[in-house]
Amino acid sequence: MATRFKHPEIRETDNRLELWDPIERSTMGFSLPDSVTLEPANADAFYFPVDTAVRFETSLIECEGLHDIHVWTGDGEFVAESTNGEPLFLPHDTYLFDLTGPIKTYFQVDGPLQVLSDGGRSSIAFGGETTVTLGIRSFHDNPAGEIVVDDDPYTLLEAIPFLATSLKTLSPERSFPSMRGHPPRLVRRDSTPEEPLTADLEKPDTGIHLEVPPTFRHLYPIAPLAFYLGADVLPASQPRLRTQSQRLHLRSIHEEYDTAVSRLLQHVFFLDCLTRTEGYFQVPLHERQQFELALRHSREGPDELDFAELYDLPIAERVDRYLEVPFSVFEHLLPEWRLTADVQPDAEYLECLPFLVADLATIRCPNPTPVSSVPQTPQPVQDFFRDGSLDHNSLEFVETPRSNSLEQTFIGESNPLDASKATLESFESRFQRTATDREDIEVAVVRNDEEMEGERVAVSESYGSLEETGASVRFLENCTVEELHTLFTSETDFVHYIGHVDGRGLECADGYFDATAHEEYGVGAFILNGCQSYRQGEALIRGGCIGGVVTASAVLNEPAVEIGGTFARLLADGFSLRAATTIATDQRIVGNQYLVIGDGEVRIADRENTTPMLGELELRNDNQFDITIKTFPTNCNDMGCLFTPLLNGVDKRYLSSGVIDTITVTKEDLIPFFDLSSFPVQYQGKLVWSKELLEYL
Numbered sequence: 001m002a003t004r005f006k007h008p009e010i011r012e013t014d015n016r017l018e019l020w021d022p023i024e025r026s027t028m029g030f031s032l033p034d035s036v037t038l039e040p041a042n043a044d045a046f047y048f049p050v051d052t053a054v055r056f057e058t059s060l061i062e063c064e065g066l067h068d069i070h071v072w073t074g075d076g077e078f079v080a081e082s083t084n085g086e087p088l089f090l091p092h093d094t095y096l097f098d099l100t101g102p103i104k105t106y107f108q109v110d111g112p113l114q115v116l117s118d119g120g121r122s123s124i125a126f127g128g129e130t131t132v133t134l135g136i137r138s139f140h141d142n143p144a145g146e147i148v149v150d151d152d153p154y155t156l157l158e159a160i161p162f163l164a165t166s167l168k169t170l171s172p173e174r175s176f177p178s179m180r181g182h183p184p185r186l187v188r189r190d191s192t193p194e195e196p197l198t199a200d201l202e203k204p205d206t207g208i209h210l211e212v213p214p215t216f217r218h219l220y221p222i223a224p225l226a227f228y229l230g231a232d233v234l235p236a237s238q239p240r241l242r243t244q245s246q247r248l249h250l251r252s253i254h255e256e257y258d259t260a261v262s263r264l265l266q267h268v269f270f271l272d273c274l275t276r277t278e279g280y281f282q283v284p285l286h287e288r289q290q291f292e293l294a295l296r297h298s299r300e301g302p303d304e305l306d307f308a309e310l311y312d313l314p315i316a317e318r319v320d321r322y323l324e325v326p327f328s329v330f331e332h333l334l335p336e337w338r339l340t341a342d343v344q345p346d347a348e349y350l351e352c353l354p355f356l357v358a359d360l361a362t363i364r365c366p367n368p369t370p371v372s373s374v375p376q377t378p379q380p381v382q383d384f385f386r387d388g389s390l391d392h393n394s395l396e397f398v399e400t401p402r403s404n405s406l407e408q409t410f411i412g413e414s415n416p417l418d419a420s421k422a423t424l425e426s427f428e429s430r431f432q433r434t435a436t437d438r439e440d441i442e443v444a445v446v447r448n449d450e451e452m453e454g455e456r457v458a459v460s461e462s463y464g465s466l467e468e469t470g471a472s473v474r475f476l477e478n479c480t481v482e483e484l485h486t487l488f489t490s491e492t493d494f495v496h497y498i499g500h501v502d503g504r505g506l507e508c509a510d511g512y513f514d515a516t517a518h519e520e521y522g523v524g525a526f527i528l529n530g531c532q533s534y535r536q537g538e539a540l541i542r543g544g545c546i547g548g549v550v551t552a553s554a555v556l557n558e559p560a561v562e563i564g565g566t567f568a569r570l571l572a573d574g575f576s577l578r579a580a581t582t583i584a585t586d587q588r589i590v591g592n593q594y595l596v597i598g599d600g601e602v603r604i605a606d607r608e609n610t611t612p613m614l615g616e617l618e619l620r621n622d623n624q625f626d627i628t629i630k631t632f633p634t635n636c637n638d639m640g641c642l643f644t645p646l647l648n649g650v651d652k653r654y655l656s657s658g659v660i661d662t663i664t665v666t667k668e669d670l671i672p673f674f675d676l677s678s679f680p681v682q683y684q685g686k687l688v689w690s691k692e693l694l695e696y697l
Contacts (some may be wrong), residue, residue: 008103008136010054012038017061019136021636028101029064038533041133043572047076047096049168050135059132061107062123065610066674068645069124070281070655071117074108080677084651085117097124097402102636104137104178104609105123107696132269142478143354143431145184145201147455151347153214157233160188161203161572164230170204170315172276174228175269177638183354185225186670188313188347202360203231207316208243211236214248216345221258221363223353224599225265228360230315243316246323262362263327269360270334271305271322273640283642284652286661291330336658338548338633341498342366342405342419344412352411355427360599362405362641368398371417378439395534397552400587406658407578412464415534417552417595426598429546441471442492443604448499448507453559455529456593457500458565463496466605478509487512493524494604496568501530501551515539521638525577525602529564531555537597547577547598563594573679575604575612582681583614583687601635611637611656615681615690617670625670628662647673667697 008021015035019028041053071079076092082088098114099105099122112127126132145196149155166181182199208231212218218239226233231241239250239257241264250260256287274288288307295304295437302324310318337363345347356363381436398414410416411423443463447456456475463473471493479487484506487495500507505514505541506528515521515536521543528537528550537550549567563584570580578600616628631643633656648669652659665673672683674690675697681690 008052009040009390010052010134010136012036015503017134018629019103019105021136028065028099028103028653032058033060034058038111041135043135045133046108046139047074047134048104048106050104050106050137052137053133055131055133055137057129059129060123060125061132062121063099064121066117067122068642069097069122069281069645071095071097071113072280074675075142076280078280079520081281081283082115083653085122085645086651087117088115090111090114092127099612100642104133106137108135110309129492143182143185143345146187147184147201148187148189149350150189151350153216153219156186156216156219156350157212157214157235160226160353161231161356161414162201162206163223163227167227167230170206170230171279172272172311172318173279173314175272175276176180177360177636177640180358180360181427185354186351203232206230206232207314208241208319209234210239210241212239213237214351215273216303216347217365218257220343220345220353220365221261224357224360224363225261227357228269229319230263230681233577238535245319245492247322248323253490257589258362258364258366262340262364265362266334266337267327268322269640270330270440270622270655271325272372274305275307275310275318276308278308280644285642286652286654287335289652290333294329294333295325298329300325301329311376334661335639335655337362337403337405338407338639338657340364340367340408341422341603342400342408342410342412342416344414346412349411349424352427353425355422355430356411359635361409361484362403364401366400368410368412368414370398370418371397371399395532395552405545407552407582407600409578409596417551419600420596420600422599423541423597425544426546427542429544432598441466441604443473443494443496444469444476444487444492445474446484446494446498448477448479448497448509452498455561455564456559459560459568462565462568465572471605480510481508481513485507485518488515488521488523488526489518491524492523495523495526496564496600497526497530497533497565499530499535501533503527506530506533515543519543521545525598525604527564527567529555529560534595534597541598543665546597547600547602549577549594549596551593552595553593560596568681571603572605574603574610574634575613575632575651576600576634579612579672603634611641611643613643613679615679617681617683617693619654620664623667625665626662626669627665627670628659630659631656633657645673646676661671671697 002596011018015032017030027111036056037053038056041055043053066085069082070609092112094110095113096108105420109130109132110128111130116123146158149159158238165184166183167174168179168181170377208224209231210222210231211234212222214235241248251257277285277288338361341356341361341363343363343365345365408419409422410419467473504512516539521540523545525546526548531554534548534552537548566584567580569581578596581594581596610631615628618626629645633639639657641656642653644653678689678691680687
C-alpha cells in the first residue's frame with residue numbers, strides 16, 4: 001500500500017507565522033511586528049536536520065506561552081538556554097536557536113539576541129531588522145523501507161538488526177525521540193518469494209551483540225533493545241548481551257527473561273539521557289543531580305561517572321561503563337516507561353514489531369489468563385443501562401500481568417481486559433490516512449437517544465473548544481442507519497457516539513447500524529459510549545479506523561455521562577485515546593469496562609508547547625501546597641523529551657513520562673501556573689481543571 005506523506009508547512013498570514021505538521025496534526029504560531037515575505041531556504045544549511053526551511057526579515061518574534069529556548073553557535077556548539085521565562089541576553093554573533101513545541105523549530109540569525117517573557121508570552125528580539133532563516137522538522141518519521149521475512153524465527157533474527165537503520169545517531173542524543181526515526185516495516189513473504197531480505201538497508205556496526213534462542217518468544221522482547229543499541233542479533237542457546245569486554249546473561253533465578261531485557265533497555269536509555277547533557281543540550285537535569293547523589297551514597301558500583309568522558313566513547317564502550325552501575329542504584333529515578341506491549345509469540349504478529357519499536361515499547365510474551373466475567377455495578381433505580389432489548393453476543397476476555405508502564409497494550413487473538421488491543425491494521429492506518437490541514441479536522445458528536453442528552457451537553461463545551469484551533473465540530477441527533485453508515489465511511493477525524501448498543505449494533509432512528517456488516521470505514525478514531533460496544537468497535541478497526549474506545553459490558557447512563565464528558569475534555573486537551581481513557585475511568589468504579597482498541601496513541605488535538613500532564617494537589621499544614629506533576633508522552637513528545645514545570649523557582653529540567661516530582665509551592669505560585677493553561681488536577685478526591693481551581697485559591 002502506498003504511503004501518503006506531507007512535509008510540515010510554514011505560512012505567513014496577518015503578521016503571523018503559522019507552522020503546521022499534517023502528520024502529527026500539530027501547530028505552532030509566532031507573531032511578527034509586520035507582514036513578511038517568505039522565501040525558500042536551503043534545508044541542508046542547518047546544523048540539525050530539518051524538513052522545510054524559509055527565509056524572511058524581522059526585528060522580533062513573539063509566541064504564546066513560556067517557551068524553553070536553547071541557543072547554539074552556527075556549527076552546533078551549545079551557548080546558553082532560557083527556561084521558565086528567564087531573560088537571556090547575548091552579544092552580536094551567528095546563532096542557531098530553537099523553541100520547544102510540538103514541531104521542532106530552528107532559527108538562524110546573525111546579530112545580538114534578547115529573550116524576554118511577559119504575561120505568558122515569550123519574545124526574541126534581534127536588535128533591529130535581521131534576516132532570519134527558519135527550519136522545521138516533524139517529530140514523526142515514516143518507516144525507512146521494508147524488510148521481507150519468512151514465517152521463520154531465523155529470518156526474523158536476521159532482520160531485527162536492520163531496524164536500527166532509522167537511528168540518526170549512535171551518540172547519547174538518540175535518547176531524543178526525533179533522533180530515532182521510524183524503523184523499516186517487516187513484511188511477511190508472499191507466494192513469490194524472490195525479494196531480497198534487506199534491500200538497500202545497512203545495519204549499524206556497533207560491536208554490540210545480543211545472543212538469543214531463535215524463537216519468537218525470545219525475539220519479540222529483544223527487538224526494541226536491539227534497535228536502541230544498534231546491536232547485531234545472533235542465535236544461541238542462552239540469551240545474553242556480548243561486547244568486547246562484557247558478557248551479561250539476560251535471565252537468572254531471580255529475574256525472568258522479559259524483565260531482564262526491559263531493565264537493560266531502561267538502564268542504557270536512562271544513562272544516555274544523563275550523558276547527553278554533555279552534548280547538544282547542556283542543561284541542569286534533575287535526574288542527573290539525583291543520580292550523582294545516589295551514586296555517592298551507594299555501597300555498590302563506582303563512586304561517580306565521568307559523563308564528559310562517556311559522551312565521547314564509542315557506543316559499545318559506553319554501554320560497558322553503564323553496566324558497571326547496578327540497576328538498583330538508580331531504579332527509583334527512572335521515568336515511568338510509556339508503553340508495555342504483550343504480544344502473542346506467533347509469526348502472524350511479527351509485522352507489528354516495527355511500530356512497537358518506534359514507540360520504544362517494552363515487549364513481553366506472557367500467557368494470558370481467561371476472565372470468567374467482566375465486573376458490573378448494581379443498577380440504581382433511577383438509572384438505566386445503555387443497551388437495547390436484544391442480548392449481546394458473548395465475549396471472552398483475558399487478563400495479562402500488570403506492568404509498571406503508563407500504558408499497556410495487547411497484540412494477539414484474545415480480547416484483553418485492562419489493556420488496549422492493537423492490530424497491524426490500526427498501526428498501518430497511521431500512514432495510509434491522508435493528512436488534513438488543521439482547519440479541515442472534523443469531529444462529529446452523535447446523540448441517538450433523548451434520555452442521554454446530558455452527555456451531549458457535557459461534551460459540547462470540550463469539543464467546541466477545538467473550534468478555536470480551526471477544527472469543525474458537528475452535533476448530530478437521531479441519525480438513521482444510512483446516515484450513521486455514511487458518517488463512519490467518511491474521512492471525519494473523530495466520532496463520539498452516545499446511544500444504545502445491543503447485539504444488533506448501534507441504535508438509530510430507524511433501526512440498528514451493524515458495523516460488522518460492512519468492510520470499509522474512513523473515520524480516524526471514535527468512542528462508542530454504549531453497552532458492550534466492543535464488537536462494533538472491533539469491526540470499525542478492521543475496516544480502516546485507527547483507534548477507538550469501546551465498552552466490555554453493560555454501562556449505566558450516569559457514570560457513562562461522567563466518563564464521556566471527562567474523556568472529551570482530555571481528548572480536546574491533547575491527551576491520546578489511551579491516556580484519556582485511563583484518566584477518565586480512574587475516577588469511577590466502572591472504569592474497567594472501557595477499553596481502547598486499535599492504535600491508542602491517536603490524538604485529535606494538541607496544545608501548543610504543551611506535554612499533556614495531570615496534577616495532584618494537596619494542602620499542607622503550613623498553608624502551602626504540594627503539587628505532584630505527572631506527564632503523558634505523545635508521539636511528538638515521546639520518551640526522552642525534557643519537561644519544565646512553569647512554576648516560580650523551578651530552574652531545572654526533568655525527563656518526561658510519569659510522575660516527575662512533587663513540588664512545594666505557595667498559593668501565589670499556583671495562581672499563574674493554573675492560569676497559564678488548563679489541565680486536569682486531582683484535588684480532594686475529585687478530578688477538576690486547573691482554571692476551575694483558581695476560584696478556590
